[in-house]
Amino acid sequence: MDPPQFKSVKAPGNKESFRELMTLFPPEVAKENKAGIQKICYKCEKNVEDLKKCGRCKAIWYCSVECQRADWRNHKQVCNSTGSENFVRLQRLSQNFMANAPLIFYIQQYCALAFNLTAAGGCHPERARRIIVDIGIEPVEITTFLKLPLPDEVANVPRPIRGMLQVTAITKHPESQAIPEDRMVLWRNSRNGAVAAGSGNHPIILVEYRLRENLSTITTTMPIPPPILEIVRERKPFECVSAFRGKFEKPMTENNVIELLNMLIRQDKRGQFKLQVDLNESDIDIIRNFAMADENSPGERRRLLEKTKREDIYVVRLSNHVL
Ligand SMILES: [Zn+2]
Numbered sequence: 001m002d003p004p005q006f007k008s009v010k011a012p013g014n015k016e017s018f019r020e021l022m023t024l025f026p027p028e029v030a031k032e033n034k035a036g037i038q039k040i041c042y043k044c045e046k047n048v049e050d051l052k053k054c055g056r057c058k059a060i061w062y063c064s065v066e067c068q069r070a071d072w073r074n075h076k077q078v079c080n081s082t083g084s085e086n087f088v089r090l091q092r093l094s095q096n097f098m099a100n101a102p103l104i105f106y107i108q109q110y111c112a113l114a115f116n117l118t119a120a121g122g123c124h125p126e127r128a129r130r131i132i133v134d135i136g137i138e139p140v141e142i143t144t145f146l147k148l149p150l151p152d153e154v155a156n157v158p159r160p161i162r163g164m165l166q167v168t169a170i171t172k173h174p175e176s177q178a179i180p181e182d183r184m185v186l187w188r189n190s191r192n193g194a195v196a197a198g199s200g201n202h203p204i205i206l207v208e209y210r211l212r213e214n215l216s217t218i219t220t221t222m223p224i225p226p227p228i229l230e231i232v233r234e235r236k237p238f239e240c241v242s243a244f245r246g247k248f249e250k251p252m253t254e255n256n257v258i259e260l261l262n263m264l265i266r267q268d269k270r271g272q273f274k275l276q277v278d279l280n281e282s283d284i285d286i287i288r289n290f291a292m293a294d295e296n297s298p299g300e301r302r303r304l305l306e307k308t309k310r311e312d313i314y315v316v317r318l319s320n321h322v323l
């Protein structure tokens, strides 16, 4: 992917700055960037060239008939159900996400911050690093989002509910812990390719997308080119515009990067990123339950709560309604 051609970033807080950002990264570039997402066997997690899809749901794939047979007892419970529907969505959404340079740009900044790549001697391109990106599907309309946790209102919201991808959390794989070997195979391939192409000084991150805890993940590799490191080294605050506060600045932190990334997706009213999809009942359940979530709640609900805390707009609005 070509490095972005600018030095500082405006938060996508209004139509003008969204348009400006989209001019820097036109949709044609997104098409070119449609990177091949690496698929791994659902059972043994091996990455092989020739994976075969489950013939029934066509949602997941195996390296061999042996792996498919061995997994059938498990898989038959979700085959052709919401589980496999969700996995198909994960594939499509993560591919579309990867294809959009402005979004990847934020993920790259996140990695540079989280792994301290700009510290003196901190870059270490020969070192493998991994993040897990938890994604969720939330209503495009914020008023709908606010209604879903309310028992009296949820039934009256007209279906289907238009939703979009949002990043609920990014987790950094602790650098002191070994990365699973099947992921390391992907990383080494990518690293060898980068060295051969003369960009061996770019750190490469394993990025793993996850839609639900009980679903397989989709893994890809992402280089961090020098211009990104330059932007993060400068640590210029993001310029933001809000209807409530007017113009203000936000420091470049890991949390703020995720927040701005979500804001950018929310700004995409015409669906140019191709990250919009209808909510299914399992998405609605997660949102319905999140008002009761605390730090002991199951992953998806808890992460949604953390996200709403991070993005103060929801906290302000929701505190009047639910919390
Ligand atoms: Zn296998």
Ligand SMILES: [Zn+2]
Pocket: 054, 055, 056, 057, 058, 059, 060, 075, 078, 079, 080, 084
């Ligand atoms: Zn199946």
